[in-house]
């Protein structure tokens with residue numbers, strides 16, 4: 042069981058009623074708290090939890106308005122997302138009791154200070170390298186408006202201009218990533234067809250692709266509800282149309298693609314995670330039509346070319362700058 046869940050279970054007497062567990066890991070915790078509900082924005086964890094606990098977890102960017110007896114936030118990575126989620130809980134949990142649990146190295150003490158903006162805080166427990174904090178809300182905030190928290194920015198490349206919307210928690214919040222910028226410079230001479238922006242984040246890559254090739258069909262896939270929300274804002278702001286796909290990994294992607302374009306993930310929370318991208322590289326051929334292309338950008342130190350060559354075909358470097366490389370391979 043996740044150490045944060047273990048800390049909650051050490052204090053189980055505090056969580057007897059219909060508490061809401063925001064950002065909970067996909068472990069056995071819901072089984073120990075029979076009246077609790079889960080609230081997840083990670084498609085993979087959401088699916089696992091609902092399979093195991095019969096639809097007791099919702100997938101959303103906002104908290105549904107139920108009279109919860111307490112709200113518990115599992116600390117996310119981003120400070121801005123923490124701020125938004127604490128506000129949601131402080132504004133909507135009827136009892137005014139909210140908890141925060143997180144690893145010390147993930148910055149739980151700093152996040153507890155953010156929570157202090159809503160009322161009196163106290164540390165409940167410290168164990169398993171984690172801390173559990175409680176807040177009695179006395180200064181109820183207004184319900185936050187997610188779209189108003191977007192940090193928009195403009196991208197100019199190849200004579201096109203795009204407005205990008207990034208809500209809290211989404212990759213490269215408020216600024217264009219250097220790797221993504223390099224990938225945008227390497228999208229020439231693509232054959233016509235259906236493309237996938239894998240791990241679309243705020244939708245920069247896919248939206249730029251549609252600007253360059255308005256006749257392309259495009260699917261934009263991400264595991265994170267906040268990323269999909271941002272992508273939809275970005276598409277609307279630029280008058281573009283694509284299919285957004287919520288899913289965990291390449292399995293959720295369509296088949297017979299003309300291309301997969303991606304700045305794929307390699308970080309998750311405070312832990313490094315390569316599995317999603319390695320699986321995508323191993324299985325890309327199953328989703329590409331013959332002659333279909335893979336173009337990805339990655340940190341130069343990541344050893345992706347052997348994997349690409351083993352599962353797809355000869356891998357060439359299209360560009361290299363700022364510690365990133367853009368790779369291209371074609372399904373034979």
Ligand SMILES: C[S@@+](CC[C@H](N)C(=O)[O-])C[C@H]1O[C@@H](n2cnc3c(N)ncnc32)[C@H](O)[C@@H]1O
Pocket residue numbers: 085212213218221239240241242243244245246262263264265268288289290291303304305306307317
């Ligand atoms: C490096 S970011 C790139 C975002 C965007 N394409 C860009 O270039 O700005 C990687 C993205 O992959 C998403 N991601 C992580 N794990 C995933 C998974 N298992 N399935 C689909 N997307 C995932 C993350 O949510 C994140 O938005």
